[in-house]
Amino acid sequence: xxTILVNAAGLALMAAVVWWFWLSGNKSGQxx
Amino acid sequence: xxxxxxxxxxxxxxxxxCQGCAKKIRAALEPLTGSTELVGxxxxxxxxxxxxxxxxxxAARVVTEAGYPAEPAANSEPAPxxxxxxxxxxxxxxxxxxxxxxxxxxxxxxxxxxxxxxxTLSVSxxxxxxxxxxxxxxxxxxPGVTHAHMNLADNTATANGTGEPDALxxxxxxxxxxxxxxxxxxxxxxxxxxxxxxxxxVLLVKMAISLGxxxxxxxxxxxxxxxxxxxxxxxxxxxxxxxxxGVMIATGGHFFxxxxxxxxxxxxxxxTLIALGTGTAWLYSMVVSSVPELLPEMARHVYFExxxxxxxxxxxxxxxxxxxxxxxxxxxxxxxDLRAKTARVIRNGEEQDLPVKQVRKGDxxxxxxxxxxxxxxxxxxxxxxxxxxxxxxxxxxxxxxxDDEVSAxxxxxxxSIIYEATRVGSETALAQIxxxxxxxxxxxxxxxxxxxxxxxxxxxxxxxVAIGAALVWYNxxxxxxxxxxxxxxxxxxxxxxxxxLGLATPMxxxxxxGKAAExxxxxxxxxxxxxxxxxxxxxxxxxxxxxEGHPAVTRITAxxxxxxxxxxxxxxxxxxxxxxxxxxxxxAREDGVEPETVTDFEALNGKGVQGQFDGQRVRLGNRRxxxxxxxxxxxxxxxxxxxxxxxxxxxxxxxxxQVQGVIGVADAIKPDSEAAIRRLHDAxxxxxxxxxxxxxxxxxxxxxxxxxxxxxxxLPENKAEVVSEMRGKGYTVAMVGDGxxxxxxxxxxxxxxxxxxxxxxxxxxxxxxxxxGSLHGVPDAIEISRATVTNIKQNxxxxxVYNTMGIPVAAGLLYPVWGxxxxxxxxxxxxxxxxxxxxxxxxxxxLFKSSHTPARQxxxx
Numbered sequence: 001x002x003t004i005l006v007n008a009a010g011l012a013l014m015a016a017v018v019w020w021f022w023l024s025g026n027k028s029g030q031x032x
Numbered sequence: 033x034x035x036x037x038x039x040x041x042x043x044x045x046x047x048x049x050c051q052g053c054a055k056k057i058r059a060a061l062e063p064l065t066g067s068t069e070l071v072g073x074x075x076x077x078x079x080x081x082x083x084x085x086x087x088x089x090x091a092a093r094v095v096t097e098a099g100y101p102a103e104p105a106a107n108s109e110p111a112p113x114x115x116x117x118x119x120x121x122x123x124x125x126x127x128x129x130x131x132x133x134x135x136x137x138x139x140x141x142x143x144x145x146x147x148x149x150x151x152t153l154s155v156s157x158x159x160x161x162x163x164x165x166x167x168x169x170x171x172x173x174x175p176g177v178t179h180a181h182m183n184l185a186d187n188t189a190t191a192n193g194t195g196e197p198d199a200l201x202x203x204x205x206x207x208x209x210x211x212x213x214x215x216x217x218x219x220x221x222x223x224x225x226x227x228x229x230x231x232x233x234v235l236l237v238k239m240a241i242s243l244g245x246x247x248x249x250x251x252x253x254x255x256x257x258x259x260x261x262x263x264x265x266x267x268x269x270x271x272x273x274x275x276x277x278g279v280m281i282a283t284g285g286h287f288f289x290x291x292x293x294x295x296x297x298x299x300x301x302x303x304t305l306i307a308l309g310t311g312t313a314w315l316y317s318m319v320v321s322s323v324p325e326l327l328p329e330m331a332r333h334v335y336f337e338x339x340x341x342x343x344x345x346x347x348x349x350x351x352x353x354x355x356x357x358x359x360x361x362x363x364x365x366x367x368x369d370l371r372a373k374t375a376r377v378i379r380n381g382e383e384q385d386l387p388v389k390q391v392r393k394g395d396x397x398x399x400x401x402x403x404x405x406x407x408x409x410x411x412x413x414x415x416x417x418x419x420x421x422x423x424x425x426x427x428x429x430x431x432x433x434x435d436d437e438v439s440a441x442x443x444x445x446x447x448s449i450i451y452e453a454t455r456v457g458s459e460t461a462l463a464q465i466x467x468x469x470x471x472x473x474x475x476x477x478x479x480x481x482x483x484x485x486x487x488x489x490x491x492x493x494x495x496x497v498a499i500g501a502a503l504v505w506y507n508x509x510x511x512x513x514x515x516x517x518x519x520x521x522x523x524x525x526x527x528x529x530x531x532x533l534g535l536a537t538p539m540x541x542x543x544x545x546g547k548a549a550e551x552x553x554x555x556x557x558x559x560x561x562x563x564x565x566x567x568x569x570x571x572x573x574x575x576x577x578x579x580e581g582h583p584a585v586t587r588i589t590a591x592x593x594x595x596x597x598x599x600x601x602x603x604x605x606x607x608x609x610x611x612x613x614x615x616x617x618x619x620a621r622e623d624g625v626e627p628e629t630v631t632d633f634e635a636l637n638g639k640g641v642q643g644q645f646d647g648q649r650v651r652l653g654n655r656r657x658x659x660x661x662x663x664x665x666x667x668x669x670x671x672x673x674x675x676x677x678x679x680x681x682x683x684x685x686x687x688x689x690q691v692q693g694v695i696g697v698a699d700a701i702k703p704d705s706e707a708a709i710r711r712l713h714d715a716x717x718x719x720x721x722x723x724x725x726x727x728x729x730x731x732x733x734x735x736x737x738x739x740x741x742x743x744x745x746x747l748p749e750n751k752a753e754v755v756s757e758m759r760g761k762g763y764t765v766a767m768v769g770d771g772x773x774x775x776x777x778x779x780x781x782x783x784x785x786x787x788x789x790x791x792x793x794x795x796x797x798x799x800x801x802x803x804x805g806s807l808h809g810v811p812d813a814i815e816i817s818r819a820t821v822t823n824i825k826q827n828x829x830x831x832x833v834y835n836t837m838g839i840p841v842a843a844g845l846l847y848p849v850w851g852x853x854x855x856x857x858x859x860x861x862x863x864x865x866x867x868x869x870x871x872x873x874x875x876x877x878x879l880f881k882s883s884h885t886p887a888r889q890x891x892x893x
Binding site for chain 1: 295
C-alpha cells in the first residue's frame with residue numbers, strides 16, 4: 001500500500017511539473 | 033540619392049538582430065520587389081521599408097516565413113518621426129550619397145531615435161540563464177515590446193518598441209526581480225558598482241553565518257553526538273532544526289522568494305533548484321526529528337548541516353562571481369575614464385574652466401600639452417602631436433595642425449592648441465564608441481542563444497529527473513530507501529543549477545568585445561564576434577585599405593642630386609592643383625627641400641607641366657611628351673620600369689633639353705599592409721583584392737603585398753557581386769573596405785570590416801569597424817574572435833557538460849557498481865566551483881595578446 005502511494009505521489013508530482021511549467025506555462029509564453 | 037532613401041517603413045518585424053538577419057529578409061522579399069536593393073531593413077527600429085505597390089500582406093507572410101514575425105506597420109504612411117528615423121538609417125546604408133555635414137549630424141540623430149525605441153533597465157536578482165529567459169519573457173509580455181534582451185553579465189535588460197517604462201518595471205518585478213530605468217548610464221554604472229560592493233560584503237557575511245552553522249552541526253553530530261535521531265537527542269535536533277530554518281531564511285531567504293515568484297509565473301530557475309534542494313533536506317530532517325517513529329530506524333538521519341552548508345557555499349560562489357564580474361567590464365570603464373571632466377573654454381575673449389557637459393558646439397577650447405581633449409572639434413590655432421592610441425590603437429602620436437579634426441578622449445602630447453567644438457556630449461566619437469561597445473557586449477552570439485534555449489527547459493527537466501531518481505531509489509534501492517531517495521533527489525537538484533550556464537557566453541562576449549575595442553576594432557554584434565573566427569577568405573579593397581589612399585612619391589632617381597631634382601619639381605608643382613603635384617610637394621616638405629622659384633608656369637593636359645627656371649625651360653611630365661619634345665630619357669629606363677612595376681607613375685624632369693631624373697608617384701602600400709596580410713596567411717586565411725584599377729596596377733600591388741588572388745577593373749557597385757560569388761563557392765568571407773563606398777560589399781559579406789579613421793564610428797554597414805587605418809586590425813579581430821569563441825566553448829563545456837555529467841552521478845548511477853552516492857554538500861560546493869571556474873576562465877581572455885602587438889600596447893599591458 002505504502003509503495004503504491006509513494007509511487008503514485010511521485011508520478012503525480014512529475015505530471016504536475018510538466019503541467020505547470022510546460023502545458024499551462026505556455027499560455028504566458030505565447031507572446032515570445 | 034539611392035532608391036532605398038525613397039522608401040517608407042511598411043512592415044514591423046521582430047527578432048531581427050544583425051546584418052545577417054537583414055540580408056535574409058532582403059533575400060526573402062526579392063521576388064516581390066525585384067531587387068534586394070529596394071528593401072530597407074532597419075534593425076534598430078525593427079521595420080522593413082518597401083517600395084510602393086508591394087502587397088504588404090504577402091510581404092509580411094514571406095518575412096514571417098523567413099523566421100522574423102512581421103505584420104504590416106500600423107501606419108505604413110509614416111508619421112513624421114518615423115519618416116525621419118527611417119531616412120536616417122537608409123542614409124547610412126547608402127552613405128555614398130551623403131555629404132560630410134550630414135554625416136557629422138548623424139550620430140546625434142541616431143542617439144535620438146535609439147532613445148525613442150529602446151529602454152534600458154537595471155535589473156537585480158537575476159542569477160542564471162533561466163532568470164534571463166524569465167525576464168525576457170516578462171518584458172515581451174508588455175504590450176508594444178517587440179524585442180527584449182537581458183544581459184546577465186552587467187545585469188541590464190533592454191526592451192525595444194513602445195512599451196511604457198512603468199509597465200516594463202512592473203513586468204520584471206512580477207517575474208521576481210527588481211528593476212529600474214537607466215536614464216543616466218554613468219550614474220547607473222556608479223550605482224551598480226556601489227551596490228555590487230555592498231552585495232559582495234553582504235554575501236560574505238551570509239556565507240560565514242550559514243557555513244559556520246553547518247560546520248557546528250557537523251562537528252556536533254559527528255564528534256559529540258550522532259546524526260541519527262534518538263530519544264536522547266531528539267529535542268536537541270528539533271532545536272537545531274529551528275535554528276537552521278532561521279539561518280536559512282536569513283542567509284538564503286532570497287532563494288526561496290525568488291523561487292516562489294518564478295513558480296507563480298510558471299517559471300523555474302536556479303533559485304527553484306536551490307530552494308527545493310535545501311528545503312527538501314530540511315523538511316526531511318525536521319520530520320525525522322519531530323516524528324521519528326514514522327520512519328524506519330535506519331532512516332532517522334538528519335541533514336540540517338547540508339541545508340546550511342549548501343546555502344553558505346552558493347553564497348560564497350555568488351560573492352566570488354560578483355567580484356570577477358566587475359573585472360570584465362574593465363574595457364568600458366577604461367573608455368569612460370578617458371573623458372575629461374572639464375574644458376578650458378574661451379568665451380567673449382575670456383578663458384574659463386567649465387564642466388564638460390556645459391561645452392556647446394562652436395565653443396573655442398584651449399588645450400595645453402599633457403591635457404585630454406574634452407570634446408570633438410577642429411583645430412583653429414596651433415599645431416601639436418596627439419596621442420590617439422586609447423581610441424584607435426594607433427601607437428604613435430599623430431601630428432595635427434590647423435583644420436585637422438581632433439577627438440574627445442585623446443591626449444595632447446606636444447603643443448598648445450585652440451580648437452572649435454564640433455561634436456559634444458553623446459555625439460562625440462568617444463561617446464559613440466562607448467555606446468557601441470556596451471551594446472555589443474550585451475549582445476548574444478548564436479552559440480549563446482542556443483545555451484539560453486537549452487537552459488529554459490533545463491530546470492523543469494531536472495525536477496523531473498530528481499523525482500524519477502527518488503522513485504527508482506524507493507523501489508529498487510537498498511535500505512534505508514527513504515534516506516537514499518532523499519539524498520539522490522536533493523543532490524540532483526543542487527548539482528544541476530544552471531548558474532554557470534547562464535554566465536558562460538555573456539562573460540566571454542563582454543571580455544572579447546572589450547579586448548577588441550582595446551585593439552581598435554569596434555564589434556557591433558555578438559554574431560560578428562562568432563563569425564569572424566570562421567573566416568577563411570578575406571577580400572580587401574585596394575585604395576585606402578591596402579594602400580594609403582592618396583598618391584605619394586615612392587622613388588626619386590636623379591642624374592645629379594635628388595634634392596635639386598625635388599626642389600625643381602616642387603617649384604613647378606607648387607603652381608599645380610593636380611593630385612600628383614600634392615604628392616611631390618608633400619615629399620619636398622618632408623625632406624626639408626625648399627622649392628625653387630619657377631616662373632611662366634603652364635599645365636599641359638595629358639602631358640605634364642612646364643615653366644622657366646634660371647633662363648631655361650623646365651618640364652615635368654610623362655615620357656611620351658618629353659620624347660616628343662626631343663629629349664632623350666633612355667638613361668632612366670630601368671628606374672622608370674621599376675616604378676611602373678610597382679604600380680607607380682614615372683614623372684620625368686628635364687631642364688633645358690637634358691633629362692635630370694625621374695620621380696615615381698604611386699598610391700603607396702601602407703607600411704604594415706604586407707605584414708598584416710602575412711598574419712592572415714599564417715592564420716590559414718586566403719587573401720583576395722578587388723579594385724577598380726587596371727590589371728597591370730592591380731597585379732603589381734597584389735605581388736608586392738603578397739595577395740593570393742585579385743580582381744581588377746571591378747566597379748564599386750560590383751564588389752558585392754564578387755563577395756557573393758566567393759560565398760557561393762563555400763568561403764566564409766570577410767570584406768574589408770571603406771565604410772561608405774564599399775557599403776554594399778561590406779553588407780554582403782559574412783563579416784564586413786570598415787576601415788575608419790578613428791572618428792567614423794557610425795559606419796552601420798560593417799559588423800566591425802577598425803578605428804585605425806592599419807590592416808592589422810583584421811587579423812587582430814579574427815584572433816580575438818577565435819580566442820573568444822574557444823573561451824565560450826570551454827565555458828559551456830565547463831558549465832553544461834559538468835551539469836549533465838553531474839546529474840547521473842548525483843542520481844546514484846555509480847552506486848550499483850562502486851557504491852558511490854554523492855553527498856548534497858559536495859554537490860553544493862561543486863556547483864559553486866563551476867560558476868567560479870566559468871567566470872575565471874572568461875577573465876583569462878583579458879590576458880589575450882595579438883600576434884602583432886604595437887609598442888604602445890605593450891607598454892599599457
